[in-house]
Amino acid sequence: MDDNGYFSITGRIKDMVIRGGENIYPREIEEYLYEHPAIQDAQVVGVPDETYGEELVAYIILKDNHELTVEDVKAYYKGKIAHYKIPRYIHFVPEYPMTASGKIQKFKLRELAQEDVHKGDE
Secondary structure, three states: OOOOOOOOOOHHHHHOEEEOOEEEOHHHHHHHHHOOOOEEEEEEEEEEEOOOEEEEEEEEEEOOOOOOOHHHHHHHHEOOEOHHHOOOEEEEOOOOOEOOOOOEOHHHHHHHHHHHHHHHHO
């Protein structure tokens, strides 16, 4: 709370993505992704989108000796979760940007997501 009595939201709640008027919490989507037998870890962030306000981007680390395509991931979740909760953009990565203490740097993932999505538009 500041000197004027206003509160600032910090932490994971500020990660909420608003896509087409729907509130989506990245942690919920990450939990769905963890259920896939080939996925070791997943991080979800939002990126600006002209049509829906924001879109979901998933960064996925696969388990050793497993392979998946973007289509595999989307097909696995079709019918299991609401269509608007399936990330539009899916990227497979070997690791996430981390702090020296081992925390994932979500702000860097958001920056990376914006770069990745923008590259796809070119």
